[in-house]
Amino acid sequence: MHSFDRIPAPHVDTLHGAVAVPPAAGHNLPGGVFDAQGDIVPNSRTMMGGPRWSDIPERPSPETLEQLAGRHLYGGVGRVHFGHFFIESISRLWALDQLDGPVDSVLFSPMHGRKPKMTFGKTLGELIRVFCGDVPVTPIAVPTHVEEMLVPSQGVGHLNWSTGTPVFRRFVRSRLEAHYAPLGPEKLYVSRTRLANKDSLVDQEAQIEELMAAAGYTVFHPERYTIRQQIEHLMAARAVVGADGSAFHLAAHVLQPGTRVGLIKRRHRTAVFNAIAEQLKAFGEIELSTLHPLKPQEPGEPRARLNLFRLERALRQKGFI
Template sequence: MGTDSATFDPDAPLARSITTLDAPLIWPVTHHAKNHSPRPGGVIGADGHFVDLSHCRYTSTKRWTLPCVPDPDVPVTDMPGTWLYGGVLDPAFGHCIIESLSRLWVLDHLDTPPDGIVFLPAVHRSFYQRPKRYLAATQAVFDAFPGLPTRRACPTQPARPERLILGAQGMGGGDFSPGAPEFRAFIKRHFLPDVAPAGSENLYVSRARLSVMGNLMFEDRIEALFAANGYEIFHPEAHSLTEQVARYRAARRIVTVEGSALHVIAYALAPDQPVEIGIIPRRTTGNTASFVAQLHWQSAARVHVIDTLTRLYHPGRIYGEQSNVRALHDLRRMADELAALGLIENATPIANPTEDEIATALAALPKQMVRMEL
């Protein structure tokens, strides 16, 4: 796939995209308080032209970067040695584990490993101009890949590597969710390969303890439903990636709310692991379909979507990906669907909240929420 193709082809190999540039410029994306992306940034060749292969994307049609030109008045730092271009380094876990890993597949196609990996810093207000924060916040993800180059750089000012190896982006969101063939092979080969299965065969992966706006209402009731059906209730944020992977590799039934835990599950599962996965949506965007596609291409899981959404509640300004909404499900219908799919045996120990209970739950949120019927 060329970097400017309209769609991403998960069957198309990327190995022929690998190229090495002498003395290019890494031009970081600049911060702007009113908007995160897309913004000019990427790689500029020694000839002064922007390198299209360095574009970073959320999907094939949604760019994270735009072409840029060098500013001769801005000082440049030299980076001796050979570096792999890693694309965007995003401290947000869900983006880090897909976009910030999306070019590591190139390492499996090099005769000599590079001296390090160099990234563009994602534009986050509390991280910008603090490269050590980017590196520290993402260290656990990169530690899950033994044998990577130990040096990572995230320059927030223009930098000039002595040599730079580039390969096409092999993973992302939307139509990028299946991953390229080389990316899928890299993940199965290198993502915590020595972690053995350990834990329950039935796992409910919960978001109930996350202090985020984007979540389900009354997930404690859903937890109780699964506990009554013999599931272990698992909160991944309380465990290391190693512990998470061990649990997912041991499971035969996993149900979870749509979210970044599904990226880890897709990476962790053995290519032939027989597992049933249920996904409960928390928004009405295409994110759930992206996770289904990722699991289809990166695992042998049988995936079921339990879509019993009835309402969304959102602040006055709703983000495009609905990352700040609270989702209300018909819990009784959810339980019946779970039972029909064979994911639980007993659907009775759950009740829908009353309107008064819903109002009380909304009043406890830090922002006034607007009701959206579905």
């Protein structure tokens, strides 16, 4: 297996008669690809948060397999969580720009219990189509014997892999910039106040919204916009402030050179915060300021508490307000 500490150099395994197995039930998403000899292909396992690898699935019986003719690229698991989609689901698509010939499709497996239309629907489906271009997507919902399968290494991942490989970074930026253009205000505050999951909210964010609006920022709730509008806004902005989270995985791919970013630490998960910060710096020529306004963690507290005065002072010192 690859090292958790360092993302692997880009490479592609070419397999004949391999079997793609969609994720089964389980926290570690057991799924992947078995080669013609029945061995799991290391490239097909996904580096997940933790860090941990996706589990090796049970090897299916030959008589249960679907058959798929042609040459196909293995895309891995199709995640519906926005942040995990950017870290896991598109991580192998860089190979589309590096292949020595065409492929018939990209193979994606929905997570266990998810229907393909949930994975490849309106928002994430548009991004899949942008990244894949003219290459169609084939959902793999049952174990499938594939005539020829190309299995790329991951080009990006969680934690130490968040900076991605240079090949992956060029791929995602070139595809997105060819499809979208800047359109929106110059100053954005990326808010989490309208998220449905209350555990994901930021302490005192309503007051932060008031502070940023008074400083001329547009308060932006990404989940209320189409993916096109989200990208257009992020590409147009020259100053972006917000708490760490999924929106900044997308931002890393499309922020333009020279954009000033104020990343607010909202939870006591330093490794995750640092990974997002490193991704932002690696993917674009931005000016990043990390803001650390949290109070010391108390035992059993439901949400990290924020020192609003400390945050306002840091925003002023860094020139955001």
